[in-house]
Amino acid sequence: MTDNPIILWFRRDLRITDNPALSRAADTGKPIIAVFIDESDADKPLGAASLWWLHYSLTSLMNDLDVPLILRRGQAADILDELIQDTGADHVVWNRRYEKDGIERDTVIKSALTDRGLKVESFKANLLNEPWEVKTKSDTYYKVFTPYWRAAREVFTPDAPLSAPKNMNAYADDLRTDKLEDWKLLPTRPDWGSKMLPYWTPGSEGAREALTEFLNGPVQTYTNDRNRPDKKGTSKLSPHLAFGEISPREIWQACESVEQTDKFMSEIGWREFSYNLLYHNPNLATENFRSDFDAFPWKKDNEALERWQAGQTGYPFVDAGMRELWQTGWQHNRVRMVTASFLIKHLMLDWRRGEEWFWDCLVDADPASNAASWQWVAGSGADAAPYFRIFNPFSQGEKFDKNGDYVRRYVPELKDLPNKYLNRPWEAPEDVLEKAGVVLGQTYPKPIVDHKAARERALAAYKETRAEKK
DNA sequence: TGAAATGTTGGGGCG
DNA sequence: ACGCCCCAACATTTC
Numbered sequence: 001m002t003d004n005p006i007i008l009w010f011r012r013d014l015r016i017t018d019n020p021a022l023s024r025a026a027d028t029g030k031p032i033i034a035v036f037i038d039e040s041d042a043d044k045p046l047g048a049a050s051l052w053w054l055h056y057s058l059t060s061l062m063n064d065l066d067v068p069l070i071l072r073r074g075q076a077a078d079i080l081d082e083l084i085q086d087t088g089a090d091h092v093v094w095n096r097r098y099e100k101d102g103i104e105r106d107t108v109i110k111s112a113l114t115d116r117g118l119k120v121e122s123f124k125a126n127l128l129n130e131p132w133e134v135k136t137k138s139d140t141y142y143k144v145f146t147p148y149w150r151a152a153r154e155v156f157t158p159d160a161p162l163s164a165p166k167n168m169n170a171y172a173d174d175l176r177t178d179k180l181e182d183w184k185l186l187p188t189r190p191d192w193g194s195k196m197l198p199y200w201t202p203g204s205e206g207a208r209e210a211l212t213e214f215l216n217g218p219v220q221t222y223t224n225d226r227n228r229p230d231k232k233g234t235s236k237l238s239p240h241l242a243f244g245e246i247s248p249r250e251i252w253q254a255c256e257s258v259e260q261t262d263k264f265m266s267e268i269g270w271r272e273f274s275y276n277l278l279y280h281n282p283n284l285a286t287e288n289f290r291s292d293f294d295a296f297p298w299k300k301d302n303e304a305l306e307r308w309q310a311g312q313t314g315y316p317f318v319d320a321g322m323r324e325l326w327q328t329g330w331q332h333n334r335v336r337m338v339t340a341s342f343l344i345k346h347l348m349l350d351w352r353r354g355e356e357w358f359w360d361c362l363v364d365a366d367p368a369s370n371a372a373s374w375q376w377v378a379g380s381g382a383d384a385a386p387y388f389r390i391f392n393p394f395s396q397g398e399k400f401d402k403n404g405d406y407v408r409r410y411v412p413e414l415k416d417l418p419n420k421y422l423n424r425p426w427e428a429p430e431d432v433l434e435k436a437g438v439v440l441g442q443t444y445p446k447p448i449v450d451h452k453a454a455r456e457r458a459l460a461a462y463k464e465t466r467a468e469k470k
Numbered sequence: 471t472g473a474a475a476t477g478t479t480g481g482g483g484c485g
Numbered sequence: 486a487c488g489c490c491c492c493a494a495c496a497t498t499t500c
Contacts, residue, residue: 385471385472388473389472391471396472
């Protein structure tokens with residue numbers, strides 16, 4: 001083989017099926033150098049839970065991949081240069097990403113390599129539609145979900161997903177690679193990772209299993225059960241999607257042959273819509289989409305933030321959610337809306353503090369979904385929930401965790417309370433508390449804020465912000 | 471993919 | 486028999 005090799009740069013697309021860059025690399029027939037780079041110059045490094053997931057996802061990819069996966073740490077531009085120099089590679093391929101600093105780095109690298117005569121190709125792999133492909137009639141991007149998704153489904157051409165290539169030639173010489181263990185992605189002291197492992201199977205095989213299991217049952221009752229954190233009502237595909245272990249196109253195709261998948265597909269649509277917003281608003285994770293929120297009087301209360309993070313707010317449904325996040329690296333979507341609303345509206349803490357915490361704790365942390373969803377709850381985003389939509393932290397539990405199974409699972413110190421008081425222990429008579437072994441303020445906190453007062457405070461702050469604005 | 475306040479309706483108890 | 490009141494149930498409005 002006299003061909004110059006081709007470099008296949010893996011990022012958050014850790015799969016071999018429906019991977020356009022990988023298929024392209026295979027189709028050239030050239031020797032393939034597959035590399036994953038832990039980029040030291042990323043604006044927003046992965047959070048701890050995502051690093052944990054990444055360890056297993058890379059392990060899984062190395063297993064699936066017919067060629068060695070080179071691991072390197074540093075600036076991508078330097079590492080690619082070095083590989084090119086060492087191997088004579090004349091062609092580089094990757095799948096696109098959409099966060100601002102990633103685009104910037106890719107653009108610089110692409111033009112530098114092109115100038116030096118290399119062939120560089122990038123592909124659409126991780127979205128159904130590119131953010132610039134879905135436009136309104138007046139040629140602007142969509143800012144409201146429903147018309148966006150209607151248009152997006154029209155734009156999307158459901159070609160069959162790409163199969164894993166049959167033949168991949170490995171580059172013949174050994175190349176220096178880091179050892180995954182040396183990256184120390186898994187937590188130690190304490191090792192909180194091993195308690196999360198039972199909940200998950202990172203990697204493409206785990207992703208396909210999750211999809212199959214979901215489409216074989218839960219999807220039929222998804223419209224209602226997706227709101228029930230006490231049930232297995234959701235797909236749990238989010239971390240697999242976040243790391244590109246499965247493509248949205250594969251999901252689309254699998255849904256085509258199953259009844260009643262529209263509601264589920266529209267959640268995939270929310271992911272697409274979030275990328276649409278992120279691409280057109282690169283600072284979505286740090287700047288209010290609606291600038292009138294710049295004047296909002298956020299509080300700075302570290303103790304309140306820490307109690308929210310630790311699941312010690314005294315509102316059982318909120319605390320269950322925050323502890324689910326801490327224990328499993330994931331939080332049910334219905335509960336995310338409630339815990340986020342609580343941070344923003346009851347505690348009046350800046351939504352960015354919540355965004356940061358979720359980024360660090362979620363195995364499915366996604367630059368687009370996380371930012372767009374926090375702004376949605378705050379009311380500062382595009383097509384956002386109106387500010388006055390304030391979730392009631394106990395009635396949400398009573399409505400969506402009817403038997404209290406979810407709260408009892410994650411807040412076991414309340415498990416012996418009757419359902420009537422499970423979500424509002426502060427209303428329980430003394431003898432009921434005593435019988436359940438609950439001492440408010442000792443075994444479980446008193447409410448960090450009074451619901452009614454906090455609600456009125458938030459509404460007043462909102463009103464004032466609006467008044468100042470005009 | 472809200473919650474709370476306010477308004478309306480109608481059945482039933484009761485003098 | 487009738488009017489009055491209460492209040493649950495539902496609808497509408499407001500934040």
